[in-house]
Amino acid sequence: MNDEVAESTQRYLDAWEKLKAHDDRLGELRRGALARFAERGFPGTRVEEWKYTNLRPLERRKFELAQELPANLPEAASLPLADAGLPTVAFVNGQFAAGLSRRLDGLPDGIQVRSIAALLDEQPEALQPHLEAAATANDNVASTLAELNTAFFIDGAVIDIAADTCLDQPLHVLFISQQADASVVSHPRVIVNAGRGSEVSIVEHHIGIDDAVNFSNSVAQIVLHDNAALRHYRVQQENARSFHISNARVWQSRDSRYLSLNIDLGGMLVRHDLHAYLAGTNAEAILDGLFVLGGRQHCDNHTYVNHIGPHTRSREHYKGILGDHSRGVFNGKVYVEPGAQKTDSNQTSHNLLLSDNAEIDTKPELEIYADDVKCNHGATVGQLDETALFYLRSRGLGADEARRLLITAFAREMLDSIEAAPVKKYLENALAVALGGYQG
Numbered sequence: 001m002n003d004e005v006a007e008s009t010q011r012y013l014d015a016w017e018k019l020k021a022h023d024d025r026l027g028e029l030r031r032g033a034l035a036r037f038a039e040r041g042f043p044g045t046r047v048e049e050w051k052y053t054n055l056r057p058l059e060r061r062k063f064e065l066a067q068e069l070p071a072n073l074p075e076a077a078s079l080p081l082a083d084a085g086l087p088t089v090a091f092v093n094g095q096f097a098a099g100l101s102r103r104l105d106g107l108p109d110g111i112q113v114r115s116i117a118a119l120l121d122e123q124p125e126a127l128q129p130h131l132e133a134a135a136t137a138n139d140n141v142a143s144t145l146a147e148l149n150t151a152f153f154i155d156g157a158v159i160d161i162a163a164d165t166c167l168d169q170p171l172h173v174l175f176i177s178q179q180a181d182a183s184v185v186s187h188p189r190v191i192v193n194a195g196r197g198s199e200v201s202i203v204e205h206h207i208g209i210d211d212a213v214n215f216s217n218s219v220a221q222i223v224l225h226d227n228a229a230l231r232h233y234r235v236q237q238e239n240a241r242s243f244h245i246s247n248a249r250v251w252q253s254r255d256s257r258y259l260s261l262n263i264d265l266g267g268m269l270v271r272h273d274l275h276a277y278l279a280g281t282n283a284e285a286i287l288d289g290l291f292v293l294g295g296r297q298h299c300d301n302h303t304y305v306n307h308i309g310p311h312t313r314s315r316e317h318y319k320g321i322l323g324d325h326s327r328g329v330f331n332g333k334v335y336v337e338p339g340a341q342k343t344d345s346n347q348t349s350h351n352l353l354l355s356d357n358a359e360i361d362t363k364p365e366l367e368i369y370a371d372d373v374k375c376n377h378g379a380t381v382g383q384l385d386e387t388a389l390f391y392l393r394s395r396g397l398g399a400d401e402a403r404r405l406l407i408t409a410f411a412r413e414m415l416d417s418i419e420a421a422p423v424k425k426y427l428e429n430a431l432a433v434a435l436g437g438y439q440g
Contacts, residue, residue, distance in 0.1 A: 008041075009038060009042065015065060015152075016151055026120070026131065029128075030150060034147070034148075036147045037151060040144045049302060052329045053271055055269075058243045058269060061213065061215070062182075062183070063182075063184060063214070064183065065154075065185055066184045066185075067154070068095070069095055069097060070093070070178050070179075073100065074178070076099065079174065080237075080426060081174075081205070081422060081426055084172075086169055086172040086422065088101055088171075088173075089115075091155060092178055093177065094156070094175070094186030094188045095117070095155045096115040096155050107171075110161060110164075110165030111161050111165060111200070112158075112159070113158070114158045115156075116154075116156040117154060127158070130193075143273070145217050145247065148187065148217060149187040149219045152185075152187045153188070154186075155188070156189035157173050159171065159191065161192075163198060164197040164198060166198065170201035170420045173204050175188045175218065176208075177206070177238060178208075178210060179214065183212055183214055183215070184212075185215040186214070187219075190219070190220040190222075191221045193223050194223065198228045199230075200231075202230065202231070203235065203423055204220065204234045205235045205237075206218065206234075206237065206238060206244065207238065209239075211241055212242070213242060214239075216242070217246075219247050220246070221248075221249055222249065222251070224250070224283075226280065229257040230259070231261075232258065233261045234260065235265070236262075238267040239267075240267070241268050242266075242268055243270075244269070244271075245271050246272045247273045248275065249275050250276040250277065252278050252283040253283065254281050254283065254309070256283050257283075258283075258284070258285045259286045260285070261290075261414070262289040262290075263431075264289075264293075267297065268297060269297075270298065272300070272302065274287065274303045276304070277308060278306065278308055282312065283309060283312045285313075286315045287316040288318070290320075290321075291319075291320050291321070292435060293328055294322075296325045296326060300328075300331075301328075301329065301331070303316060304332075304335065305333070308339070309340060311342045312343055312344075314345045314347075316332055316334075317350075318349050319414055320350075320362075321410065322360060323358055325357045327358070327360070327361075328359070328360045328362075330349045330361075330362045330363070330379075331362075331363045332363075332364045332377070333366075334365065334377070335367045336369055337369060338370055339370070340370050340373070342372055343368075343370060343374070344374045345375040348364075349380070351379075351380065351382070352410055353381065353383055384407070389406065408435060415431070
């Protein structure tokens with residue numbers, strides 16, 4: 001590591017030393033994660049997985065780890081989806097906020113939603129297997145920030161769904177970034193264990209409620225047992241000055257189905273790593289994503305789908321809408337193991353540039369070691385279709401209205417898979433607001 005990177009890394013090592021007095025029964029696991037982070041440091045652009053995403057602006061910032069809730073919490077009624085009637089577990093700066101959580105008592109008997117902090121105090125052995133599995137998975141430089149989360153996380157949600165349990169409405173997991181005395185860093189974590197034959201939807205929602213420069217570094221660990229189904233709607237609406245990094249790992253057993261919809265409408269510098277491991281026969285993963293960027297926003301989506309078992313299926317479709325001087329990145333890799341015969345995989349990246357100064361780097365990849373598979377991928381980058389604009393103008397629409405209609409149609413397709421009406425309505429409205437600045 002050069003001196004500048006070492007200095008930025010040292011800040012976190014010093015911060016961890018200050019927290020040792022508050023260390024919990026996961027000390028050994030945390031120390032191992034911190035050591036791996038110290039060895040690697042922040043990944044630089046010379047690392048292939050990070051060549052288009054420069055973390056120097058993040059490294060140069062100094063953040064404080066919030067250890068208690070802010071005094072001026074927002075009103076629960078003012079929060080997103082507050083009027084939707086969804087069971088909600090809320091966290092502010094990475095810590096459980098009981099006063100902002102609601103309707104958790106009405107969950108079916110087979111669904112448990114618990115605070116990680118509470119489990120660390122009462123039942124740390126229940127967390128140990130999940131965290132050790134995550135440490136084993138963080139075996140490459142792309143996972144360096146996940147190691148930082150393991151070293152520093154204070155709280156998060158543990159969601160256990162019993163076998164054959166269904167939830168008829170989504171569970172809202174809300175993470176709020178809010179300035180305290182200084183710019184804050186939070187390390188939220190979500191652990192989902194979906195039992196055999198269960199079916200549930202989760203809205204993992206990250207928002208910023210002020211214009212402070214904060215840093216959210218989140219991790220999600222998801223295990224789907226045989227025939228389990230999970231719809232995972234991940235919505236990122238941090239403020240336009242903040243940093244947001246996320247790592248998600250999904251392990252799928254036989255006949256399980258994972259549907260991911262990743263929506264990015266905020267943040268200054270955003271990076272997502274989503275890894276899905278289709279281990280069991282007939283497992284299916286559908287990974288969809290949409291990012292809307294303007295100003296000098298930067299959003300990088302890296303996905304990795306590992307077909308391990310035979311007869312597995314994956315579908316991946318990401319769309320980007322970029323205006324002003326924004327930059328988007330999509331790198332999707334499908335890896336087919338030697339024993340994964342009859343794999344069926346399709347990967348698509350479509351991108352719409354609304355400015356000559358906007359930029360997109362897209363790279364779908366296939367790496368195949370089985371000989372009886374059906375795999376394909378493709379990517380497109382373009383501007384609004386002048387022929388379509390002319391057609392709409394010829395039907396009496398003004399120039400701005402014609403642009404709005406085409407841009408909205410391009411984006412709205414990604415919301416079609418949402419079955420929960422309140423969630424779909426909320427995202428339609430949020431999307432309309434996000435697109436409003438790039439239609440004239």
